[in-house]
Every structure is written in structure tokens, then in C-alpha cells.
Amino acid sequence: MSGTWLRTGQVAEAAGVNAQTLRYYHRRGLLEEPRRSNGGHRLYPEETVTRLRMIKAAQRLGFTLEEVADLVEATARPRLRARTSAKLAEVERKIADLRAVRETLIQAVDAGCDDLMTCTTSPRCPLPF
Incomplete structure (x- = not known):
């Protein structure tokens, strides 16, 4: 994992989603728990942008969020x-x-x-x- 951490707005902008979508995906378990800054801001590893792009691409292919969650899990298994x-x-x-x-x-x-x-x-x- 890289050492670069991004705030919610930065991740959302880089991935082409809005902050509410990012939080929703987090609640659905599609994203790992972000760490918190001393000021309480959510901080995500830059790999989160790639994961968000993958989620959106899967949705464009017709996968539901439940199916996307299964696909995300499937990346670790064949x-x-x-x-x-x-x-x-x-x-x-x-x-x-x-x-x-x-x-x-x-x-x-x-x-x-x-x-x-x-x-x-x-x-x-x-x-x-």
C-alpha cells in the first residue's frame, strides 16, 4: 500500500463520483474503513480511487452493487x-x-x-x- 492518503473529496473527484457515493459504498462494505486524521477527516489510501473506478465500471456492465461486492471479494479468489x-x-x-x-x-x-x-x-x- 502506498503512503499517500487522500481525503474524501480528493478521492471522489479522482474517481469521478461524489462524496455521498463514496460514503454509501463504504457503508455497503465495498470500501475498507478509512483512517482518520487528527481533525477527524476520513483518509483513504490512493488505491481507493482504483477500486471506485472498478466498481463504477462493473456497474456500467450491468452488475448490481451486491454482485460488485462479490466481484471485489472474488479478486482474491479464482x-x-x-x-x-x-x-x-x-x-x-x-x-x-x-x-x-x-x-x-x-x-x-x-x-x-x-x-x-x-x-x-x-x-x-x-x-x-
């Missing part, structure tokens, strides 16, 4: 590949579901469904009722 493979399978299922929804909506537009009640009585209605 479970990362299994976790990311499971998330990939979940994303693939969602994409398939969205493609099916898209196709149904295209069919509804093509069928001219302007009125839900009228459409449901039409044999051309593609909407699943």
Missing part, C-alpha cells in the same frame, strides 16, 4: 471468471428477450394497431393477450 460468465449469460438472455419484444412491437406497428381494444379482436394482432 471466481471472477465464473461471475463474469454468469453475467454474460444473463445479458444474452435479456438481449434475446428484448429482440422478441422488438419483433412483436414491429409487428404491432405493421399491423396498424392504433386501438388496443380493436387490435385484440383482430386476427392480425401480434400482441400477446
Whole structure:
């Protein structure tokens, strides 16, 4: 661990989050307990910036904070590949579901469904009722 310690605002700015997010992640157990300065300010090791960036990147990939916590824990054990493979399978299922929804909506537009009640009585209605 480096000898550089950063205050909350410095860490938040460097990681591209706000101070409330940093504190929230700390409460969720995603960040280690910061040390305190003589004045009571929270002091984080500079590695916290990297961890925050990793958390945000995982969230952008669709991981929930609970899953992120598991991923953070998995970095110390060989479970990362299994976790990311499971998330990939979940994303693939969602994409398939969205493609099916898209196709149904295209069919509804093509069928001219302007009125839900009228459409449901039409044999051309593609909407699943």
C-alpha cells in the first residue's frame, strides 16, 4: 500500500463520483474503513480511487452493487471468471428477450394497431393477450 492518503473529496473527484457515493459504498462494505486524521477527516489510501473506478465500471456492465461486492471479494479468489460468465449469460438472455419484444412491437406497428381494444379482436394482432 502506498503512503499517500487522500481525503474524501480528493478521492471522489479522482474517481469521478461524489462524496455521498463514496460514503454509501463504504457503508455497503465495498470500501475498507478509512483512517482518520487528527481533525477527524476520513483518509483513504490512493488505491481507493482504483477500486471506485472498478466498481463504477462493473456497474456500467450491468452488475448490481451486491454482485460488485462479490466481484471485489472474488479478486482474491479464482471466481471472477465464473461471475463474469454468469453475467454474460444473463445479458444474452435479456438481449434475446428484448429482440422478441422488438419483433412483436414491429409487428404491432405493421399491423396498424392504433386501438388496443380493436387490435385484440383482430386476427392480425401480434400482441400477446
